[in-house]
Amino acid sequence: xxxxxxxxxxxxxxxxxxxxxxxESGYEIVGQAETGVQAIERYKTLRPDLxxxxxxxxxxxxxxxxxxxxxxxxxxxxxxCSAMGQQALVVEAIQAGAKDFVVKPFQPSxxxxxxxxxxx
Amino acid sequence: MDLAKYAALFQSExxxxxxxxxxxxxxxxxxxxAAEPVSAVFRAVHTMKGMSATMGYATVTAxxxxxxSLLDRVRHSEITVDRxxxxxxxxxxxxxxxxxxxxxxxxxxxxxxxxxxxRLQAFAGARVGAGASVAVSAAADARPMTTxxxxxxxxxxxxxxxxxxxxxxxxxxLDGLTNLSGELLVARGRLTDVAHEIxxxxxxxxxxxVSRLISDLxxxxxxxxxxxxxxxxxxxxxxxxxxxxxxxxxIALTLxxxxxxxxxxxLDEIGEPIVHLLRNAADHGIEKPDVRERAGKPRAxxxxxxxxRERQMVTMRVEDDGRGIDRDQVLARARSQGLVDATVExxxxxELIRIIARPGFSTAEKITDISGRGVGIDVVxxxxxxxxxxxxxxxxxxxxxxxxxxxPVTLAIVRALLLRVDGEMYAVPMTHVRETVELRQEARRxxxxxxxxxxxxxxxxxxxxxxxxxLPEARFVSADGTTQVIVIExxxxxxxxxxxxxAGQQDIVVKGFDGVRDGLALFSGATILADGAxxxxxxxxxxx
Numbered sequence: 001x002x003x004x005x006x007x008x009x010x011x012x013x014x015x016x017x018x019x020x021x022x023x024e025s026g027y028e029i030v031g032q033a034e035t036g037v038q039a040i041e042r043y044k045t046l047r048p049d050l051x052x053x054x055x056x057x058x059x060x061x062x063x064x065x066x067x068x069x070x071x072x073x074x075x076x077x078x079x080x081c082s083a084m085g086q087q088a089l090v091v092e093a094i095q096a097g098a099k100d101f102v103v104k105p106f107q108p109s110x111x112x113x114x115x116x117x118x119x120x
Numbered sequence: 121m122d123l124a125k126y127a128a129l130f131q132s133e134x135x136x137x138x139x140x141x142x143x144x145x146x147x148x149x150x151x152x153x154a155a156e157p158v159s160a161v162f163r164a165v166h167t168m169k170g171m172s173a174t175m176g177y178a179t180v181t182a183x184x185x186x187x188x189s190l191l192d193r194v195r196h197s198e199i200t201v202d203r204x205x206x207x208x209x210x211x212x213x214x215x216x217x218x219x220x221x222x223x224x225x226x227x228x229x230x231x232x233x234x235x236x237x238x239r240l241q242a243f244a245g246a247r248v249g250a251g252a253s254v255a256v257s258a259a260a261d262a263r264p265m266t267t268x269x270x271x272x273x274x275x276x277x278x279x280x281x282x283x284x285x286x287x288x289x290x291x292x293x294l295d296g297l298t299n300l301s302g303e304l305l306v307a308r309g310r311l312t313d314v315a316h317e318i319x320x321x322x323x324x325x326x327x328x329x330v331s332r333l334i335s336d337l338x339x340x341x342x343x344x345x346x347x348x349x350x351x352x353x354x355x356x357x358x359x360x361x362x363x364x365x366x367x368x369x370x371i372a373l374t375l376x377x378x379x380x381x382x383x384x385x386x387l388d389e390i391g392e393p394i395v396h397l398l399r400n401a402a403d404h405g406i407e408k409p410d411v412r413e414r415a416g417k418p419r420a421x422x423x424x425x426x427x428x429r430e431r432q433m434v435t436m437r438v439e440d441d442g443r444g445i446d447r448d449q450v451l452a453r454a455r456s457q458g459l460v461d462a463t464v465e466x467x468x469x470x471e472l473i474r475i476i477a478r479p480g481f482s483t484a485e486k487i488t489d490i491s492g493r494g495v496g497i498d499v500v501x502x503x504x505x506x507x508x509x510x511x512x513x514x515x516x517x518x519x520x521x522x523x524x525x526x527x528p529v530t531l532a533i534v535r536a537l538l539l540r541v542d543g544e545m546y547a548v549p550m551t552h553v554r555e556t557v558e559l560r561q562e563a564r565r566x567x568x569x570x571x572x573x574x575x576x577x578x579x580x581x582x583x584x585x586x587x588x589x590x591l592p593e594a595r596f597v598s599a600d601g602t603t604q605v606i607v608i609e610x611x612x613x614x615x616x617x618x619x620x621x622x623a624g625q626q627d628i629v630v631k632g633f634d635g636v637r638d639g640l641a642l643f644s645g646a647t648i649l650a651d652g653a654x655x656x657x658x659x660x661x662x663x664x
Contacts, residue, residue: 010163013133013171017126056166083170105173 003119004030006046008039008062009054009081014104018052018081021108022115036060040068043076050119051078053098055089063093070097077118081106123175130175131224137164138220141213142358145206149361150372152201161209162191168216172223179219179229186240187212208243210358212236291384294345298532301338302629306648308334313651342530345385349427350378352391356398360423363402370409370420371402377427382434383530389507390436390527393500397438397523398423400497405442405521415518417441434529439522445515450475473501473513497523505610506661508534508551534630536647537606538623538655542591545655547628547647548617552660554609556622558602573605573616580607582616583663588642610661617663630657 005027009015012034019029031046033039037060043051051069055062062080069076080093080101090101099118102111141164148157169184190209193199215236219229308331315327357373364371382390406412406421413419426437447467454460454475460467467475476497500523501511509527528534528551536547537556563574564582571582582605586593605616628647644659 011133011167011171013126013129014174016129017174056163058163083166083173104170105176 002026002028003049004028004046005115006031006033006039006042006048006051008033008036008051008057008065010034010057011054014054014081017106018111021106021111025112027115034058036062036065036068039065040072043069044072047073049077050115051076052081052115053078053093055080055082055093063089063096066093066096066098079114079118126175127224130171130177131220133171134168134180134220137168138213138217139354140164141216142210143354145209145213146357146361148201148209149206152206155195158191158195158201162188162195165191165216172220175223177219177223177229179233180216180223183212183216183219183233183237183240186237187216190240190243205243208239212240289344294341294384295532297341298345299629299631301334301341302533303648304334305338306629306652310652342383342532345383345530345532346381347384347387348379349382349387350375352387353378353394353425353427356395356425359395360398360402363399364406364421367402368408369402369406371406371423372420373398374422374424376424377429380427380429380434381529382527383532385531386434386507386527386529389503389531390525393503393525394425394436394438396497396500398425401438401440401442401521405440405444407443429529432529434527436525436527437522438525439520441520444517444519444521445472445476445513447472447515447517469512469514472515473511476513502661505551507531508549510551532630533627535625536628536657537625538649539585539606539619539621540623541585541589541620545623545649545653546585546589547626547649547655547657548606548608548660549657550625552608552610554607554614557605557607557616559605559616559618561601561603575607575614575616578614580614580616582618584618586618586620588617588663608660608663610663615663628655628657 005022007015007018007022007029009018009032015032015034019032023029027050030048031042033042035057039051039053039057039062040060053062053066057065062082066078066080069078074097076097078098080090080098081104082090082093082101083104093101100114102114141161144157144160144164148154148161151157165184165188169181169188172180172184187209190199190212194201194205199205215233219233222229222232311327312331315323353375357375360371360373401423402421406423407415407417409419412421422439422441424437424439426435426439428435428437450472451460451464451467454467455462455464459475460471464471504511504525504527507527508531509525512524512526513521514524515521535550537550537553539546539548557573557575559573565572565574565579567579572579573582574580584593604619604621606619606622608615608617626649628649630645631647642659642662643656645657647655647657649655
């Protein structure tokens with residue numbers, strides 16, 4: 001059975017691209033979210049194997065969403081997708097419970113490697 | 121990975137982000153100390169930076185990066201927002217917009233963006249004193265965001281419920297659906313007639329059901345064509361700001377009803393006329409700040425664009441609190457151009473419209489970049505009438521001008537007056553019909569070789585529809601000696617159109633024409649009437 005993924009990013013462009021990269025490698029995209037609040041809601045209903053999480057999003061950012069999700073499900077597997085210049089935030093996200101991170105601009109191979117590492 | 125297929129998505133999403141940036145910068149300009157607009161612009165710029173870096177658009181990324189750095193300094197109160205800051209930010213957003221279009225098209229935006237990039241860097245450099253611009257940008261780069269900063273960036277709670285599922289559909293497809301559902305309505309009309317003759321209960325029952333489904337289907341299709349006017353109008357506050365700034369005026373534009381929905385086809389057409397009205401108001405209506413102060417008004421002019429919807433009509437009102445239209449000046453100009461009788465002393469609102477609606481009529485004292493290139497409000501009026509709308513102008517000297525446009529929400533269906541001439545049906549859109557008249561013989565005159573009619577106090581030229589469409593003259597006079605005349609109006613001029621007989625009113629589904637017969641530009645399209653008969657739609661603006 002293929003692994004299920006929830007994609008969280010405020011840009012359709014980014015969601016589409018991540019979704020394409022993962023689908024091509026056989027992952028099943030079960031949902032998308034464009035804010036932190038949505039990410040939490042959808043995590044609870046969809047229970048995906050993996051979450052990709054942007055950091056800067058309206059309404060609730062990615063790090064708070066990671067905290068909420070991991071407090072709900074300590075085994076949640078979350079991969080942070082951050083832009084350049086947010087290294088300090090990445091560290092914080094890992095402390096909050098994220099498993100790994102990739103930095104935009106994405107290279108498909110890096111994304112896939114990170115996903116495989118997280119799903120381990 | 122093939123990035124080309126993401127270019128269109130990048131472009132459309134970037135446009136949304138750019139629109140957000142403009143909106144939020146305007147908010148910042150109004151309230152320079154507010155934190156939310158800065159965070160919102162920062163977020164939009166940040167999102168764009170991520171997308172453009174992924175696409176490999178180097179110039180957009182560089183611009184977004186510098187812009188982000190400057191915004192970051194604003195957020196930390198290292199830079200106080202004043203006019204020079206907002207001007208720089210606006211210029212940067214403009215440059216970003218150009219760079220997006222160029223790079224998406226496959227070009228290099230490096231040269232075109234160099235001045236804006238330099239300005240951003242120089243700006244940051246100048247504000248921190250001794251630090252060279254390179255050092256500033258490097259420093260901004262090296263300073264990652266802290267949690268608190270991030271909380272600010274992510275804080276402003278808006279657009280939380282924006283996660284509607286949408287799909288992009290070509291307008292052509294929607295037009296096709298609209299057409300089909302329109303024809304279905306017409307076919308239903310015919311079917312109802314037939315069922316009425318047969319009068320079978322089971323048939324009536326299923327017809328009633330099908331009929332309801334057809335109505336629902338039609339409504340759904342029409343609804344799918346509707347988009348909020350904000351999609352086009354949201355760029356106007358920025359436009360007015362720029363116009364005001366180049367005119368040395370202070371103008372605040374209030375946009376009301378941006379969520380009102382309009383058929384996409386109508387919205388695409390109405391944007392330019394509204395821009396024209398806004399520019400006119402900024403240029404001719406609203407006075408310079410010192411003039412306003414002397415007149416006891418606030419320095420900043422108020423300009424409002426208000427959209428409201430009433431059933432199948434939408435109203436757009438452009439309102440300013442400027443000097444109003446100078447009626448004496450209009451009258452003097454109209455007299456010198458022979459547009460009014462020398463004895464006319466004053467103009468009421470209706471006459472005022474008729475005069476300023478004349479092609480090329482302008483009282484602008486000088487031509488400016490904003491408006492008044494000899495193209496006056498006539499362009500707006502003509503356009504609005506073509507769209508099946510009506511215009512109303514109220515102007516109070518010293519207090520301001522209000523221009524109200526009333527438009528149908530769709531261009532796909534219009535109300536028409538039907539004529540029967542020589543057994544053929546013709547449709548005249550109701551928007552051009554002033555009234556219908558039973559003309560008595562004694563009200564007909566010949567003036568300078570032209571046939572005219574007396575309509576109350578007015579002399580209106582007459583035109584025979586038979587002659588227009590190339591049919592032989594036939595004296596179609598009813599038993600009581602009257603002739604049927606439609607008074608049509610286009611571009612402020614009235615004409616009496618003599619027809620054989622009226623055949624009622626109907627909502628018709630407009631179908632465009634390919635191949636005009638005999639090169640007659642007389643008809644704008646065709647339609648199928650409820651009884652299945654075809655009818656040509658008369659293009660009233662081609663008459664006179």
